Amino acid sequence: MNIQAYISQICDELSETVGHVCNDSAEKLADAIIDAETVFVAGAGRSGLAMKNFAMRLMHLGFDTHVVGETVTPSITEKDVLLIGSGSGSTSSLVTSANKADAIGVTICLITIDENSPIGKLAEVVLPISAPSPKIDRDVGFRSVQPLGSLFEQSLLLTLEAIILLLMERTGKTPESMFTRHANLE
Amino acid sequence: MNIQAYISQICDELSETVGHVCNDSAEKLADAIIDAETVFVAGAGRSGLAMKNFAMRLMHLGFDTHVVGETVTPSITEKDVLLIGSGSGSTSSLVTSANKADAIGVTICLITIDENSPIGKLAEVVLPISAPSPKIDRDVGFRSVQPLGSLFEQSLLLTLEAIILLLMERTGKTPESMFTRHANLE
Amino acid sequence: MNIQAYISQICDELSETVGHVCNDSAEKLADAIIDAETVFVAGAGRSGLAMKNFAMRLMHLGFDTHVVGETVTPSITEKDVLLIGSGSGSTSSLVTSANKADAIGVTICLITIDENSPIGKLAEVVLPISAPSPKIDRDVGFRSVQPLGSLFEQSLLLTLEAIILLLMERTGKTPESMFTRHANLE
Amino acid sequence: MNIQAYISQICDELSETVGHVCNDSAEKLADAIIDAETVFVAGAGRSGLAMKNFAMRLMHLGFDTHVVGETVTPSITEKDVLLIGSGSGSTSSLVTSANKADAIGVTICLITIDENSPIGKLAEVVLPISAPSPKIDRDVGFRSVQPLGSLFEQSLLLTLEAIILLLMERTGKTPESMFTRHANLE
Numbered sequence: 001m002n003i004q005a006y007i008s009q010i011c012d013e014l015s016e017t018v019g020h021v022c023n024d025s026a027e028k029l030a031d032a033i034i035d036a037e038t039v040f041v042a043g044a045g046r047s048g049l050a051m052k053n054f055a056m057r058l059m060h061l062g063f064d065t066h067v068v069g070e071t072v073t074p075s076i077t078e079k080d081v082l083l084i085g086s087g088s089g090s091t092s093s094l095v096t097s098a099n100k101a102d103a104i105g106v107t108i109c110l111i112t113i114d115e116n117s118p119i120g121k122l123a124e125v126v127l128p129i130s131a132p133s134p135k136i137d138r139d140v141g142f143r144s145v146q147p148l149g150s151l152f153e154q155s156l157l158l159t160l161e162a163i164i165l166l167l168m169e170r171t172g173k174t175p176e177s178m179f180t181r182h183a184n185l186e
Numbered sequence: 187m188n189i190q191a192y193i194s195q196i197c198d199e200l201s202e203t204v205g206h207v208c209n210d211s212a213e214k215l216a217d218a219i220i221d222a223e224t225v226f227v228a229g230a231g232r233s234g235l236a237m238k239n240f241a242m243r244l245m246h247l248g249f250d251t252h253v254v255g256e257t258v259t260p261s262i263t264e265k266d267v268l269l270i271g272s273g274s275g276s277t278s279s280l281v282t283s284a285n286k287a288d289a290i291g292v293t294i295c296l297i298t299i300d301e302n303s304p305i306g307k308l309a310e311v312v313l314p315i316s317a318p319s320p321k322i323d324r325d326v327g328f329r330s331v332q333p334l335g336s337l338f339e340q341s342l343l344l345t346l347e348a349i350i351l352l353l354m355e356r357t358g359k360t361p362e363s364m365f366t367r368h369a370n371l372e
Numbered sequence: 373m374n375i376q377a378y379i380s381q382i383c384d385e386l387s388e389t390v391g392h393v394c395n396d397s398a399e400k401l402a403d404a405i406i407d408a409e410t411v412f413v414a415g416a417g418r419s420g421l422a423m424k425n426f427a428m429r430l431m432h433l434g435f436d437t438h439v440v441g442e443t444v445t446p447s448i449t450e451k452d453v454l455l456i457g458s459g460s461g462s463t464s465s466l467v468t469s470a471n472k473a474d475a476i477g478v479t480i481c482l483i484t485i486d487e488n489s490p491i492g493k494l495a496e497v498v499l500p501i502s503a504p505s506p507k508i509d510r511d512v513g514f515r516s517v518q519p520l521g522s523l524f525e526q527s528l529l530l531t532l533e534a535i536i537l538l539l540m541e542r543t544g545k546t547p548e549s550m551f552t553r554h555a556n557l558e
Numbered sequence: 559m560n561i562q563a564y565i566s567q568i569c570d571e572l573s574e575t576v577g578h579v580c581n582d583s584a585e586k587l588a589d590a591i592i593d594a595e596t597v598f599v600a601g602a603g604r605s606g607l608a609m610k611n612f613a614m615r616l617m618h619l620g621f622d623t624h625v626v627g628e629t630v631t632p633s634i635t636e637k638d639v640l641l642i643g644s645g646s647g648s649t650s651s652l653v654t655s656a657n658k659a660d661a662i663g664v665t666i667c668l669i670t671i672d673e674n675s676p677i678g679k680l681a682e683v684v685l686p687i688s689a690p691s692p693k694i695d696r697d698v699g700f701r702s703v704q705p706l707g708s709l710f711e712q713s714l715l716l717t718l719e720a721i722i723l724l725l726m727e728r729t730g731k732t733p734e735s736m737f738t739r740h741a742n743l744e
Contacts, residue, residue, distance in 0.1 A: 001355065003212035006348040007204050014344075015197045019190070026189035040743070044372045046242055049235045052629045053339075056232055059630045060334070067629045068743050069441070071610045072617040075742040082743070092472070093372050096464040097743040104742070134365055147354065147361035148246070148368065150347060153239075157343065158200075161336060162192040168333065169187065175333035179320055182334065184633040184662070185598070185626050185640070185655040186230045186279050226557070238443045245444045254557050255627070257424045257439045258431040261556040268557070278658070282650040283557040290556070370447040370476070371412070371440050371454070371469040373727065375584035378720040379576050386716075387569045391562070398561035416744045418614055421607045425711075428604055432706070465744050506737060519726065519733035520618070520740065522719060525611075529715065530572075533708060534564040540705065541559065547705035551692060554706065558602045558651050 009145050010154070016142070017131050017155045018162075025127040026159070029083070030166045032109050032125055033063065036081035040106075042068035042097055043085040046153040051085045054160040060178035061167055068097060078105035085160075086110065087133045087152040089117025098122050111156055129155045195331050196340070202328070203317050203341045204348075211313040212345070215269070216352045218295050218311055219249065222267035226292075228254035228283055229271040232339040237271045240346040246364035247353055254283060264291035271346075272296065273319045273338040275303025284308050297342055315341045381517050382526070388514070389503050389527045390534075397499040398531070401455070402538045404481050404497055405435065408453035412478075414440035414469055415457040418525040423457045426532040432550035433539055440469060450477035457532075458482065459505045459524040461489025470494050483528055501527045567703050568712070574700070575689050575713045576720075583685040584717070587641070588724045590667050590683055591621065594639035598664075600626035600655055601643040604711040609643045612718040618736035619725055626655060636663035643718075644668065645691045645710040647675025656680050669714055687713045 033039055039058055043051035051067065058065040066073040068082075076082060082101045086094050089112040098119045101108055110123040113133045120126050131152035132144050144151045168174075219225055225244055229237035237253065244251040252259040254268075262268060268287045272280050275298040284305045287294055296309040299319050306312050317338035318330050330337045354360075405411055411430055415423035423439065430437040438445040440454075448454060454473045458466050461484040470491045473480055482495040485505050492498050503524035504516050516523045540546075591597055597616055601609035609625065616623040624631040626640075634640060640659045644652050647670040656666055656677045668681040671691045678684050689710035690702050702709045726732075 001351075002209040003207060003345070003348050003352055004205070004209055006351040007207060007344065010344055010347055010351075011197070011201045011204065015201075018193050018197065021189060021193060023188040023190055042743070045369060046239050049239050049242075053232050053235050055629050056235075057333070057336075059632055065630050068741075070628050070630070071613050071625045072623050072628070073741050074617055074739045091372055092468045093465045096468060100464070100743050134361070145351065146347065147243070147350070147364050150243075150350075154344065154347065158193065158196055158340070159189075161196055161332065161340065162189050164333070164336075165187075165192040165196075165331065166189055175320070178333050181632045183231060183626075183631050185600070185658050186277055228557070241443050245446055251444050253443045254555075256442050256444070257427050258437050258442070259555050260431055260553045278654045279651045282654060286557050286650070367446045369440075369445050371414070371472050373723075374581040375579060375717070375720045375724055376577070376581055378723040379579060379716065382716055382719055382723075383569070383573045383576065387573075390565050390569065393561060393565060395560040395562055417741060418611050421611050421614075425604050425607050428607075429705070429708075463744055506733070517723065518719065519615070519722070519736050522615075522722075526716070526719065530565065530568055530712070531561075533568055533704065533712065534561050536705070536708075537559075537564040537568075537703065538561055547692070550705050555603060558649055 013144055013151055014154055014158065017129060017151060018158050020130045021159050025125065026163060026166065028125045029109055029127055030163055030170060032081050032107055033167065034170065037079040038064040038066060040066050040068055040076050040080055040082045042082065042094055044091045044094060047085040047087060047156055050153055050157040050160060053157055057164045060181045061171060061173050076101060076104060076106055081107045081109060083109045084119055085156045086119060087113045087149045089114045089119040095119055111159065113152055129159065131155050199330055199337055200340055200344065203315065203337060204344050206316045207345050208313065211311065212349060212352065214311045215295055215313055216349055216356060218267050218293055219353065220356060223265040224250040224252060226252050226254055226262050226266055226268045228268065228280055230277045230280060233271040233273060233342055236339055236343040236346060239343055243350045246367045247357060247359050248367065262287060262290060262292055267293045267295060269295045270305055271342045272305060273299045273335045275300045275305040281305055297345065299338055315345065317341050385516055385523055386526055386530065389501065389523060390530050392502045393531050394499065397497065398535060398538065400497045401481055401499055402535055402542060404453050404479055405539065406542060409451040410436040410438060412438050412440055412448050412452055412454045414454065414466055416463045416466060419457040419459060419528055422525055422529040422532060425529055429536045432553045433543060433545050448473060448476060448478055453479045453481060455481045456491055457528045458491060459485045459521045461486045461491045467491055483531065485524055501531065503527050571702055571709055572712055572716065575687065575709055576716050578688045579717050580685065583683065584721060584724065586683045587667055587685055588721055588728060590639050590665055591725065592728060595637040596622040596624060598624050598626055598634050598638055598640045600640065600652055602649045602652060605643040605645060605714055608711055608715040608718060611715055615722045618739045619729060619731050634659060634662060634664055639665045639667060641667045642677055643714045644677060645671045645707045647672045647677045653677055669717065671710055687717065689713050
C-alpha cells in the first residue's frame with residue numbers, strides 16, 4: 001500500500017473515534033482549566049507528548065501551565081488542576097501522581113479509554129475516548145490498522161486541539177495574541 | 187460552538203491537507219530511514235514533539251534512533267540520516283544543525299511547508315505539506331480555523347504515523363514485536 | 373558573605389561527604405556497568421539531572437545507555453542494569469520502576485543516603501553517601517549550610533564523575549576517543 | 559587507582575578552579591537575577607544540565623524561571639535576563655539564542671571559560687571560570703585528569719550553587735520556604 005492509502009485509513013479511524021467525544025465532558029474540562037490557578041499536565045510516552053503539545057498552547061493562551069517532571073514545575077495545590085492523558089488510566093507513575101494530587105485536594109481531570117480505571121475513579125472530570133488499547137480487551141466496533149496505542153494518542157491530541165479552540169472562544173484570545181507568547185529564542 | 191463542531195472542522199482541514207502528501211516523497215523518506223545506520227530526528231516546539239512521537243515508534247520498530255538534544259544522543263556520521271520537521275524550514279537552531287550535518291555528509295530529509303527554505307535546499311528528500319503558516323504568506327486554498335502552525339503540526343504527526351505503517355509493511359514488523367521494545371519501567 | 377566564602381563552605385562540605393564514599397561499593401558499581409548489556413539510569417529532580425550527566429559520559433565511553441523516561445528508551449531486560457540515584461531511596465516513581473525492574477530480574481544499583489530504604493532493599497549494589505536530607509532525620513556529624521538535598525545531589529554528581537575515571541582506566545578509553553562520540557549537531 | 563584517589567583529584571581540581579571565581583562578577587549576576595522579571599537559562603549538553611539544576615532552585619526561591627527549549631517556556635522580553643552557561647561561549651545554538659535576545663534588548667549573562675567568545679561579546683555580565691576546555695587551547699596552570707569539559711561543567715554547577723546561597727541571603731528565603739515550592743507529584 002502507498003502512503004495515501006494509509007493516510008486515508010488513519011483519517012477514517014480518527015474521525016470515527018473523535019466523533020464520539022462527548023460535548024458535555026469537553027465543556028467541563030474547559031471549565032476546570034479556566035477555573036484553575038495553575039494547570040498541570042501529565043502523561044507517559046506518546047500520550048505524554050500529546051499533553052506537552054497541549055501545555056504549549058495553554059501557555060500561548062496565557063494560562064499558567066506546567067508539565068509534571070519538567071525542570072521548573074513547582075508544587076501543586078488544591079487551587080490547581082491536574083490533567084492526565086492515559087489510555088489505560090492505570091500507568092503506575094501516573095496513578096502515583098494522581099493519588100498524591102488527590103490527597104492534596106487537587107481537581108483531577110482524565111482523558112482515557114477506561115473510565116473505570118484507577119485514575120478514572122479519582123477524577124472529577126473524565127473525558128472518554130473510544131479507542132482500542134493494547135492493554136485493554138475491549139470492542140470498539142472496529143479493529144485499528146495502527147499499532148499499540150496510536151489511535152488513542154492521535155485522538156487525545158486532536159481532542160485537546162479542539163479544546164484549544166473552545167478555550168480561544170471562551171477567553172476571546174486571537175492567534176495574534178497567542179503568537180506574542182510563542183518562544184522566540186529558537 | 188461545541189467540541190464536536192470544532193472536531194469536525196479540524197478533521198476536515200486535516201484530511202484535506204494530508205490528502206496532498208506525495209506518495210513518491212514518502213517512499214523516498216522510508217527508503218532513507220531503512221538505509222540509514224542511525225536515524226536522528228529534530229524539530230522545535232510542537233513540531234519537535236511530533237518528531238519525538240515518530241522516534242519512539244521507530245525505536246519500537248527496531249531502528250537505531252536518536253532525538254537531537256537528548257541526553258544519550260551520540261555524534262552523527264555520514265552513514266546516518268537527519269530527519270527534520272519544520273513548517274518554515276528556516277528555524278535558526280535547525281538550520282544550524284542541518285548545516286553541520288551537511289558538512290559531515292549526512293543525508294538530510296525534511297518535512298516542511300516550504301520546499302525552497304534554507305533547510306529545503308540542503309535536503310536530499312523533501313516531503314512538502316500544504317498547510318498555512320504564521321511565518322509564510324501563502325495561499326493553500328482555504329483558511330485554517332486553528333491558531334499558528336497547528337494544522338502543519340497535526341499533518342506532520344499524521345504523515346509520520348502513516349510512514350510507520352509503510353515501514354511496518356516493508357520490514358514485516360508486527361504490533362506484537364513492537365510491544366516487546368516498549369518502555370516497561372513506567 | 374561573598375561568593376568565595378560560600379564556595380569555600382560548599383567545597384569543604386563536599387570533600388567531607390565524598391571522602392566517605394566506599395572503594396568497594398564503587399568497584400562493584402563499575403563491574404555492574406561493564407557487565408551489563410545496556411545501562412538504564414533514573415532519578416527525580418536534581419538527582420535525575422546528575423544521572424543524566426553520568427549517562428552522557430557513559431555514552432561517550434561507548435556504553436549502550438538510556439535514561440528512563442526519554443523518547444527512545446527501550447524496554448529493559450534481565451541482562452541490563454538499572455542505576456538509580458535517590459537521596460531518600462523512597463521516591464514513589466523510582467520505587468515503582470525499581471519494583472518493575474526487580475520483577476524482570478534486572479540488576480538494580482542505588483546511590484543513596486539511606487541503604488535501608490525501599491529501593492535499597494531491592495538493590496544488588498548500594499553505594500551510600502553520608503549527606504543530610506530534608507526527608508530523613510539523621511546525624512551526619514555536621515549541618516550543611518545548603519538547602520534541601522543540595523549536598524547529596526552534588527556528592528552524587530562528583531561520585532559519578534569519579535566512576536567515569538574508574539571506567540576510563542578499566543576500558544582504556546581516552547578523552548580523544550570519547551570526543552568522537554560527543555554530540556555534533558549543536 | 560581506586561575511587562577515593564580519583565575523588566581526591568577531582569576535589570583538588572575543583573577547589574582550585576572555583577577558588578578563582580570573582581566576587582564582583584557573582585554579585586552582578588545575582589543583581590541581574592533579582593532585577594529581572596523572568597530568568598531564562600540556557601546551555602547545551604552537560605552545561606545545560608547544570609543550568610537546569612540552577613533553574614530548579616531559582617524556582618524554589620520564588621523566581622519566575624524558564625529553561626530555553628522546555629515545553630511551557632514563553633517569549634522573552636527586554637525586562638528579562640538570559641543566563642547562558644557555555645565553556646567555549648561559542649556553541650552555535652546558544653550564539654543564535656544570544657543574538658536573538660540581544661536584538662530584543664534582553665540582559666545577557668554568561669558563565670564561560672572564554673570571555674572574548676561570541677556570546678561573551680554580547681553579555682552585560684560575564685563570570686569567567688578558569689578551566690581547561692577541549693575546544694580552547696589555553697593554559698590554566700595545570701592539566702585536568704578529567705575528560706572533555708568535565709571540570710568546567712562541575713565548576714559551573716558549584717558556582718551556581720554558591721549563587722543560590724547568595725540569593726537566599728539577599729532575599730531572606732529559608733530552606734523551609736523553598737521546600738513548599740518543591741515538586742510534590744513524584
